[in-house]
Amino acid sequence: MATSFSRSEFIKHLSILGTGAVLSPYLDQDTKKPNNRIRVAVIGCGSVSNMYLPHLSKALHVELVSVCDIKPERAAAQAKKYNVPNQYPHIDKLLAGAPFDLLVNLTNMQEHGRLNKQALEAGKNIWSEKPMANTYAEGKALLDLARQKNLRIWGAPAVVNSPQFAFMSRAIQEGRLGKTAAAHAHYGHTGPTWSAFFYEKGGGSLPDLGVYNLATLSGLLGPVKSVMAMTSIVTKERKVDDKGNIQVEAEDNAMVIMDHGNGVLSHVQCGFNYFDPYGHEGKGQERPTISIWGSEGNMALVGYDWAPFGVDLANSWTEPPKRFATDTGTYVWEQGATVVAESLLSGKEPLINAEHALHVLEIIESARASQESGKRISLQSSFPWPVVK
Numbered sequence: 120m121a122t123s124f125s126r127s128e129f130i131k132h133l134s135i136l137g138t139g140a141v142l143s144p145y146l147d148q149d150t151k152k153p154n155n156r157i158r159v160a161v162i163g164c165g166s167v168s169n170m171y172l173p174h175l176s177k178a179l180h181v182e183l184v185s186v187c188d189i190k191p192e193r194a195a196a197q198a199k200k201y202n203v204p205n206q207y208p209h210i211d212k213l214l215a216g217a218p219f220d221l222l223v224n225l226t227n228m229q230e231h232g233r234l235n236k237q238a239l240e241a242g243k244n245i246w247s248e249k250p251m252a253n254t255y256a257e258g259k260a261l262l263d264l265a266r267q268k269n270l271r272i273w274g275a276p277a278v279v280n281s282p283q284f285a286f287m288s289r290a291i292q293e294g295r296l297g298k299t300a301a302a303h304a305h306y307g308h309t310g311p312t313w314s315a316f317f318y319e320k321g322g323g324s325l326p327d328l329g330v331y332n333l334a335t336l337s338g339l340l341g342p343v344k345s346v347m348a349m350t351s352i353v354t355k356e357r358k359v360d361d362k363g364n365i366q367v368e369a370e371d372n373a374m375v376i377m378d379h380g381n382g383v384l385s386h387v388q389c390g391f392n393y394f395d396p397y398g399h400e401g402k403g404q405e406r407p408t409i410s411i412w413g414s415e416g417n418m419a420l421v422g423y424d425w426a427p428f429g430v431d432l433a434n435s436w437t438e439p440p441k442r443f444a445t446d447t448g449t450y451v452w453e454q455g456a457t458v459v460a461e462s463l464l465s466g467k468e469p470l471i472n473a474e475h476a477l478h479v480l481e482i483i484e485s486a487r488a489s490q491e492s493g494k495r496i497s498l499q500s501s502f503p504w505p506v507v508k
């Protein structure tokens with residue numbers, strides 16, 4: 120049975136998202152949420168689910184229907200903690216079980232392509248943690264399949280949603296830096312300690328960490344035309360919680376140079392051997408991690424691009440640099456699935472774009488190809504740009 124509810128309460132809850140979803144003005148008596156919600160299933164109940172599930176569970180337009188993990192005790196624990204009615208130990212059972220609209224894929228990186236494909240074939244929309252697939256070709260086939268079936272697929276990261284990204288993008292478009300020439304971004308820590316997949320083939324610091332900077336710089340400076348890169352493995356053996364001592368197979372150190380066309384060049388470095396007092400959590404990092412230079416100004420993003428605090432802009436010979444965009448609003452890096460669920464409901468296109476995620480995947484693949492061949496690699500993909508209009 121439906122009932123009316125206080126509009127101020129509704130808007131307060133919507134502010135979690137920072138956008139205006141079009142929702143039915145009726146509340147479900149049991150959940151106190153609107154009746155027309157997006158039914159969400161989460162697959163992969165490991166580390167990052169502890170960030171996604173709280174965000175999803177607070178969103179008025181989301182109904183958490185199911186959780187799934189091949190380690191069933193993890194699904195059971197998250198189902199209990201977040202009050203999710205159904206739990207499954209395998210994707211086959213999840214897809215055959217309680218109906219849902221959006222699959223949120225938080226499994227090992229190497230599993231994403233396979234599971235995303237199976238879910239699309241079963242008629243589900245997808246939010247995938249990065250990367251969307253193991254290769255650009257596999258990811259492009261997923262997007263084609265989604266389009267053919269009138270479904271949507273999106274991939275992390277959500278960095279383009281931050282107010283700091285929007286400020287930087289507008290500053291470039293408005294010419295506040297003059298002619299844009301060069302940019303640098305870096306992100307690293309000493310590496311995850313819990314799961315081996317980060318270090319196995321298909322893992323690596325590029326899809327786990329560099330992916331944020333690659334999305335930010337391509338989002339700000341435009342689609343990448345070609346890439347040259349060097350990658351290496353610094354720590355050959357590691358100890359991780361799920362498999363003990365392992366040999367590291369994927370790069371844990373990477374330097375990528377990108378050509379954005381019109382003479383604009385940028386550089387991303389990332390790795391799992393970076394001493395960083397702010398650690399994996401990143402709490403307290405307030406130094407710039409992204410810098411962009413132009414002929415009449417430069418700017419630096421304060422903090423990490425996935426958790427920024429402001430933008431320092433210098434474009435005067437006489438005035439000191441000023442800090443802008445210090446209000447982060449409702450942006451948090453784990454909001455991606457909640458935001459696309461809202462888009463499914465409202466029909467409003469989010470800033471996050473599947474072609475952008477695939478372009479970043481092609482940059483990563485090209486960086487590895489450049490390391491292998493010693494050559495500059497041309498890219499075939501592109502995405503709608505500028506991201507912020």
Ligand SMILES: NC(=O)c1ccc[n+]([C@@H]2O[C@H](COP(=O)([O-])OP(=O)(O)OC[C@H]3O[C@@H](n4cnc5c(N)ncnc54)[C@H](O)[C@@H]3O)[C@@H](O)[C@H]2O)c1
Binds near residue numbers: 166168193248326
């Ligand atoms: N941990 C973080 O802080 C963090 C942050 C941002 C993004 N990510 C991304 O999130 C993803 C997961 O990372 P994590 O740190 O949570 O890893 P994790 O190892 O903690 O969790 C992965 C979970 O997926 C489950 N799983 C693996 N294959 C499965 C399958 N076929 N079906 C069902 N469940 C399966 C595993 O049992 C495990 O519980 C990765 O893509 C990672 O890059 C992680």
